[in-house]
Amino acid sequence: MPYLSLEGLKGKLIAIEGPDGVGRSTHIESIQEWLEVQGYGVLTTGWTRSPLIGKTIENAKQGNILDPWSFTLLYATDFADRLEHQIIPALRSGFVVLSDRYIYTAFARNVVRGCDRQWLHDVFGFAIVPDLVCYLRIDVDTLALRVIESKGMNYWESGMDMRLGTDLYDSFKKYQGMLIEEFDKMAEEFGFQVVDARRPPEEIQEALRACILPMLKEGRTKRISKAAAEKAAAEKAVAEKSAEIVSEKTSELTPVTEPVTTG
């Protein structure tokens, strides 16, 4: 966004992704504790926790009035509100921001519901690229067991709005299976750090910490669009350099003075 200044974001943004009930929240709590003991300022933020619209989303889920576009845009609003009021200010003051779910959850859920992938990427184009995305990967059978053992299956986590199966269990397995498939695709596309979440919690926690530790020492937050622009600029620079070399070779008297114009 042109009006949003993203200069000087000193903090680190870490997103933890993974299907419903994989244990994200529990692990985030432990990580926060662990980081705070080491002296880092930590802010955790999570899906639908925006004071502006979080409640509206909860209400909307009660009734059957959600279509995939509104669903996506409600989440986008929630995310934008938290981005501007929590995440960016925290990063600016040097906090480590732990995000329980990130835009990838929205991508997965709404691609599965039939939204256009490109449109989803466009809508969330204002997002900051996290310094690290940890993906808690699990297979759907283990996940189903884990969810039933803990808090039980609910309507939305089972994707019952999509009429995938006759009961919660069937629907859950199909829906979460589709989500996992999407997450797996994105893990490659966006370079997630994959953590095997079938293991006992202590081992998962250890693996997560091993991911986080090295990046705390380096790295910088970038915007998706900015990152893309920078990449394009870099490529252009390379191209121009080679062009420069060519032109220098051909006529040494006319240096390239054309200013770089970016669309």
Added chain:
Amino acid sequence: MTPPVMKGPATVPHPYPGKLIVVEGIDGSGKSTQLSLLRKWLDAKGYNIFFTEWNSSELVKETTRRGKKTKILTPLTFSLLHATDFANRQYHQILPPLKAGMVVLADRYMYTAFARDAVRGVSQTWVRRLYSFAVKPDLALYFRVPIEVSLARLLTGTRAELKYYEAGMDLGLSPNVVESFKIFQSRVLNEYAKIVEEFGLTVIDATLEIDEQQEQVREIVEKALAPYKPKRGSHAKREALFWRRFALPEPGGAEGEADRH
């Protein structure tokens, strides 16, 4: 019919049997007055009409109200909330009547977002992509009016006050509401001028008398509806009767009240 309108910019005509007519213009341009007169006329002609208004969906109404009241809305969340409202209305209010072959009248459409959000500093490309799922209107009327005229209408007319966001007070352009309105709405006008070109909106001179404008509007609409075959359902008469029992709603604001009866 091809139901998924999920992708592609709103530049291809929709495949539905109904017609979508939208009006655009800055606050105080008189577009709502003109639209309600048009509605009367179409109603009297026996068309099945469905009316929908910008920022009116139940889904986000409460949030927008709260956000405006506490002034925590940023240009980005402001934009996204309006898009959410639009998406929800398109799904529940615009598409079903269009598919059923009705005439849908929309008071403001995505062009409002394009104009206002650009002034608030949101990326123009991004907003256009945000609305890429929108149905392309069959006719988009733009009521063009100079700032002074709209301001005079708003201050002396039916409303006699300027709203905080309507005057763009969130941008901190001026501590004075009237000044802020002038600056903000002038910029919106500039954006509209570009949008008229880009999307081929039909321009109406909104400084003319109400009846003169309406005459033009009806002429244009008649042309636009020429290829349209109205579908007459047995229940449609009820809606028409319902409307004849009430006086014409006052321009601006009173629309919602009339609906509630």
